[in-house]
Every structure is written in C-alpha cells, then in structure tokens.
Amino acid sequence: xxxxxxxxxxxxxxxxxxxxxxxxxxxxxxxxxxxxxxxxxxxxxxxxxxxxxxxxxxxxxxxxxxxxxxxxxxxxxxxxxxxxxxxxxxxxxxxxxxxxxxxxxxxxxxxxxxxxxxxxxxxxxxxxxxxxxxxxxxxxxxxxxxxxxxxxxxxxxxxxxxxxxxxxxxxxxxxxxxxxxxxxxxxxxxxxxxxxxxxxxxxxxxxxxxxxxxxxxxxxxxxxxxxxxxxxxxxxxxxxxxxxxxxxxxxxxxxxxxxxxxxxxxxxxxxxxxxxxxxxxxxxxxxxxxxxxxxxxxxxxxxxxxxxxxxxxxxxxxxxxxxxxxxxxxxxxxxxxxxxxxxxxxxxxxxxxxxxxxxxxxxxxxxxxxxxxxxxxxxxxxxxxxxxxxxxxxxxxxxxxxxxxxxxxxxxxxxxxxxxxxxxxxxxxx
Amino acid sequence: xxxxxxxxxxxxxxxxxxxxxxxxxxxxxxxxxxxxxxxxxxxxxxxxxxxxxxxxxxxxxxxxxxxxxxxxxxxxxxxxxxxxxxxxxxxxxxxxxxxxxxxxxxxxxxxxxxxxxxxxxxxxxxxxxxxxxxxxxxxxxxxxxxxxxxxxxxxxxxxxxxxxxxxxxxxxxxxxxxxxxxxxxxxxxxxxxxxxxxxxxxxxxxxxxxxxxxxxxxxxxxxxxxxxxxxxxxxxxxxxxxxxxxxxxxxxxxxxxxxxxxxxxxxxxxxxxxxxxxxxxxxxxxxxxxxxxxxxxxxxxxxxxxxxxxxxxxxxxxxxxxxxxxxxxxxxxxxx
Numbered sequence: 001x002x003x004x005x006x007x008x009x010x011x012x013x014x015x016x017x018x019x020x021x022x023x024x025x026x027x028x029x030x031x032x033x034x035x036x037x038x039x040x041x042x043x044x045x046x047x048x049x050x051x052x053x054x055x056x057x058x059x060x061x062x063x064x065x066x067x068x069x070x071x072x073x074x075x076x077x078x079x080x081x082x083x084x085x086x087x088x089x090x091x092x093x094x095x096x097x098x099x100x101x102x103x104x105x106x107x108x109x110x111x112x113x114x115x116x117x118x119x120x121x122x123x124x125x126x127x128x129x130x131x132x133x134x135x136x137x138x139x140x141x142x143x144x145x146x147x148x149x150x151x152x153x154x155x156x157x158x159x160x161x162x163x164x165x166x167x168x169x170x171x172x173x174x175x176x177x178x179x180x181x182x183x184x185x186x187x188x189x190x191x192x193x194x195x196x197x198x199x200x201x202x203x204x205x206x207x208x209x210x211x212x213x214x215x216x217x218x219x220x221x222x223x224x225x226x227x228x229x230x231x232x233x234x235x236x237x238x239x240x241x242x243x244x245x246x247x248x249x250x251x252x253x254x255x256x257x258x259x260x261x262x263x264x265x266x267x268x269x270x271x272x273x274x275x276x277x278x279x280x281x282x283x284x285x286x287x288x289x290x291x292x293x294x295x296x297x298x299x300x301x302x303x304x305x306x307x308x309x310x311x312x313x314x315x316x317x318x319x320x321x322x323x324x325x326x327x328x329x330x331x332x333x334x335x336x337x338x339x340x341x342x343x344x345x346x347x348x349x350x351x352x353x354x355x356x357x358x359x360x361x362x363x364x365x366x367x368x369x370x371x372x373x374x375x376x377x378x379x380x381x382x383x384x385x386x387x388x389x390x391x392x393x394x395x396x397x398x399x400x401x402x403x404x405x406x407x408x409x410x411x412x413x414x415x416x417x418x419x420x421x422x423x424x425x426x427x428x429x430x
Numbered sequence: 431x432x433x434x435x436x437x438x439x440x441x442x443x444x445x446x447x448x449x450x451x452x453x454x455x456x457x458x459x460x461x462x463x464x465x466x467x468x469x470x471x472x473x474x475x476x477x478x479x480x481x482x483x484x485x486x487x488x489x490x491x492x493x494x495x496x497x498x499x500x501x502x503x504x505x506x507x508x509x510x511x512x513x514x515x516x517x518x519x520x521x522x523x524x525x526x527x528x529x530x531x532x533x534x535x536x537x538x539x540x541x542x543x544x545x546x547x548x549x550x551x552x553x554x555x556x557x558x559x560x561x562x563x564x565x566x567x568x569x570x571x572x573x574x575x576x577x578x579x580x581x582x583x584x585x586x587x588x589x590x591x592x593x594x595x596x597x598x599x600x601x602x603x604x605x606x607x608x609x610x611x612x613x614x615x616x617x618x619x620x621x622x623x624x625x626x627x628x629x630x631x632x633x634x635x636x637x638x639x640x641x642x643x644x645x646x647x648x649x650x651x652x653x654x655x656x657x658x659x660x661x662x663x664x665x666x667x668x669x670x671x672x673x674x675x676x677x678x679x680x681x682x683x684x685x686x687x688x689x690x691x692x693x694x695x696x697x698x699x700x701x702x703x704x705x706x707x708x709x710x711x712x713x714x715x716x717x718x719x720x721x722x723x724x725x726x727x728x729x730x731x732x733x734x735x736x737x738x739x740x741x742x743x744x745x746x747x748x749x750x751x752x753x754x755x756x757x758x759x760x761x762x763x764x765x766x
Contacts, residue, residue, distance in 0.1 A: 087729060090728070108730060111516070114517075117517065250601075255706060257708070260707075267602065393733070396708070399709050404713040
C-alpha cells in the first residue's frame, strides 16, 4: 500500500492528535482513620466555592482569629470558581490533592464519602452535634452509610421573583402571585394567551426539586430505588406539557440553564423565575426597569415545606492534619461566625437558635429584609428535596425524559418510566 | 550505529590513495577528496560514535509523546475493560462496557449526530475556503485587510464565538428580530433539535473558513502561473481554468483539508455544547459522541470505564474516516 509523503505525514500527525482522546485515572478510595483527637497544629488547606470575590475580608478575619487561637496552626485558603466545581473536586480527589477542609453540598459529599475520602464527623466530632439544627446535621448523612460526612454550614432557600408589569399586562393581579400549583398553571396559560405567546410565565422545565415540591415521592424509604414515576409525577409532567403547548413555558425551556433563565427574566420575556436575595442587587444594576416592577413571593409547593439548599464543610479523611482541620471546620461553622456571615449576605445559619434572632424575624420595610424574613420563616421546616444519590448523569436522564414528554415524543408516563428505569440501573452500577 | 570512519575503508595509518584525474565510471561514487574527509573527521575531544546519541536527541520528544499521548491512550484502552469510576479503581469486566454501549440509545444518537456533522461540515470546509483563497490571492490594494478579517474567527475563542452566535440565534435574538420584521416569524434555531445541529454546523464552518483558507493560499502559491496563461491562450474561461488547472493542482491539499476537517468534525464538542446546552439539545437529541464521553465520564460519579469504551470507539471510527479519505485520494492518484 503506497502512500504519498504528504499523506503519510498527515496520517502521522492525525494519529498523534487522535491519541489524545480522554483518559482519566481512578484513585484508590481507601478511607483514613476517623481520629481527630490530638494537637491542633500544621497547615490546613481550606477550599471555598466562589466566595473570595465578595467575602475576602470576612474569611481573612476568620482565619486570623483561628490562627491567633491556635498559634501552631496555619490556614491556607484557596477559592474555586463556581463553574466546573464538581470537576475540580473530582480531579483533586483522583489526584490525591483534595484540600483538608472542603466546601461542598451533600450531593458532592456523597461520592467522596463513598470513596472513603470524607471524614465521619459522628465519630470524629460528635460532640459538636447539638450546636446545629437537626435537619441540617442530618442533611450530610449518606444513604447506606452510617455517620455524617460534613459540618452543616449556611442554608438558603430561593424566593420566587415575578414581574409585576407583565402580570398587569396579562390582566393578572400583581399583588396576588400564584400560591398553589393549580393557580400557577392557570395564570401561566392565561398570560400566554393574553400576550399571544410572547410572554412566558416560566423559563425552565421541572427539575427533581419541582417534583419534590409538587408532592411526588422521589425515592423509596430505604433509598434503594427512584419512584418519581408515580401518578403524581406523571400528573405534574402532564401539566407542564400543557404549559409548553400553550406557550406558557419559554420556547427554549428545554435547553435552559440557570444563567439563560435568569437572562430571559431580566429581558422581561419571562414573568417568574427563582432566585436569591443576591439577584436583587443584580436587577438594580443591570435591569433598573425590571427592578422597579419586581415582586417577591414564596416558591409554590403542595407539601407545605420549602426547598432548602445546604452547604457544608467536609473534612478530608486522608488529611495529615485532621485535628486542626476538624477544629477549623467547626470554627467556621460555629454560631458566631455563621451569624457574622449571614450579616454579610442573605444566607441562613444552620446553628440552633440563630434563626430566632431579631435579624431574621423583624422587617424594616425594605425588599431585602422582606426576602430575609420570609426565607428564614420558610426554612424552619424546609427540606432538601434533591436526593444525594441523584448523580449528574441521572439529572441529565430526567431532563431528557421531561423534554421528550413535552415535545410529545413520548407520553409523560412512558418518559418517566424510562427515566426511573435508567436512574435505577445507574444506581445499581454505582 | 557503526563507526563511520572505519566504514570509509580507510583505516588510520593506512597509506592514502593518490589523487587522480582519471574519469570515474558512471554509477560509482568517487571517494571523498582529502580536504573533505579531513573536515568530516571529528574535532579532537568529541566522541562521534556514541551508540545512544540518536536516542538522546529523540528523548525529549519521546517523553512528551509517551507521557501525554501514548500512555493516556493505552490507559484509556485498559480502562475501557473495567468498571472504573472517577474515585474508585475499576475491576476487570471484559467487554461489558462495549456490550452496554451497543444497547445504549444515547450512543446511537451521538453516533448519528457526529456522522451527520462530518457530512454537513466537510464539503463546505473543503470548497468554500478554496474559493475564498482564490478571492484573496490577488494582489490588490487593501487585500491584507480582508485576509486578516477572514482569519479573525479562527483566533477568536470558541467560547466567545459560541456565545455570540447564541445571542444572535436566540428566539429573541437579532436574527429572529430581523425575520420577524420581514414577516417570516420566529425560527427556532436553538429550540428545534435539527435546526440546532445545523446552526452548530454553520458556526463550525464559519469559524474554520479562515484556517483552511490559509492552507489553500500556501498551496495556490505553488501553482505555476504559466499553466493559467497557457489555458487562457487556449480560450478557457475562469471557471474552466479553475476546474482544469487550480483543482488538480491543489487536489492533495483538498484531501488534507478533508481529512483534517472530518476528524475535527467527528470529534466536535464545543460548538454543540455551547449552543445546545450541557444536555445536548432538547431531550439530548443533539448530543455528539464526544459530548456523551464528557457527560458520562466526568464529575464525582463519572463512569470512567464506560466513557473510556466510548472514547475507544470514537478513536476507531475517526481513524477509519481518515483512512477512507486518504484511500479515496490514492485511488484518484492511481487513476491519474
């Protein structure tokens, strides 16, 4: 087989470039000893998730206080950007460079705990348990594993923002946003009709949290199987299919990301969008005409319980400075430091008694305070609807099934049955 | 490696052959003249016959290729036979991953989209840059500006390019606003699965035009002007000259462009990821094979074993595609 020289050169170059396809190593997941007793000393690497830009002074203050209290300990603070955080954690974990104290949500802690990389705090720091809200402490329990694998840190629950001007235009009462799912669906269809499909009520398709809020049982009691294909789940999807057909869901909802949904809301082509108190500042700066018409309400639910987002501090089980790492993780999440953090930004402490502070119960008439007080109230009995066992791949499976149902490629029941079967299969292979 | 001085047939201390002007029979190499041989001798103190010398020169390159290309590739192949996850060593599972892959609907969707991408992107990327190169080949005042302008998308970051096109093609973007204005109505460039794939292809073509144009410009510079002049004397028009002179002259470059663009089209990720979102369009309908590798193989629960099996399949198909293009070229050469 003769080949021209140029072709041969091209072949060689191309084969070389082809060889650079993905390759990842796997780490050995042997857990370390759960001993955190001993002298608080050594250098602790502390990793936060996109917090340096806004809260540099706060964290530097905490670090200085801790180092003053423990002169033999030193804290090295690193911060990672919001984008690609799970990927960064996985490369660190696989490469054996996981920091000693890591900021992570329960769904990120689960795979690390399963691989033996998260310290069991029931054993190592059980004495601190009573300082935290029970639900918050339990949020880092992992299905099928004894123990708790992260200190609870700050809590959040997103209010729902709505555009009063668009409500008015659609003939809806801007002072009476929907409080039940039935009302939400009815208002959404009416808005799409009135605006000739130009204004959608919602920008995205239902996620696992929405199924939870609607009252769908997401998993069986033992956490061994997903169950969101039960009749209530099918009912929710049927409603969303009607919304999509009526133009009450944004036309690009099937491929929406949080960022694109937020953009649509700012462009005032979508009337309602979940958010946090941080968004208010953004609206003020970037969309003043929207800010003038902003309404804030609770996210609707059928369960009487809002969704709670939990952030935690995980201690690396393979850390060489475990006593110092545990001491520092506890120090950051103690009542005093969490309260100080809550005064910097609208987040909520996970320590007992903190939410009864007047700061979270008394309004002063401003929007920000209203959001804070309303959110704190709803957090009292909130739950984290997202199952920690739901991996990113499973989330994609659910999203694709929802899209197929909304486009009419499959019936809502068939789509959810398929998604549950696939998620259960992935659960078993995990 | 053997010693060159001993191979010359002249051992140190042997009587030197006398210089002669006798003609040398054809086909025999004349022995090197004395001054040349003396120059060829090593400078004192330097060893010229270290057997490992060539390997020492090759070592840096070999280390880089071995460490960053060959080793990851081989470990991908090994991993594809295990159930490895991001954080756990895998157990050997034989061909289970490959069996699963055959029954995975998303794999077939990904394969379909990747092949469609090749079919949709390669012909325009072979032909359009050639026409563009012919256009900017002329030495006209200000032509450098146009060459630079056509090359700009190549140097622009793919993420920036992707985001700009997303804003342009959005249901409420500039292009749809214009279509609305002329009464066409909104076109779902980013919400219809097929239009999404076509939009991503268009962006890939738009971004690649300048790159391949430069390759063609280099090839066109080697086409003798006399051929064009002779053709023109024979009465051939511009189209005829293009078909009979330009195309045959740059045919091997066209093959190279086809091979390069088909490989990169089959491995497309960025454009589709940016325009169709992380799920790969509505219901994952626009997922490509490389996107699927990313979806299943990354994150804390990434299925590294399965993603490796997908990667191996991508490698095999890409290699096959490339050989197909090169083989088609050889056939043409043989016919010629």
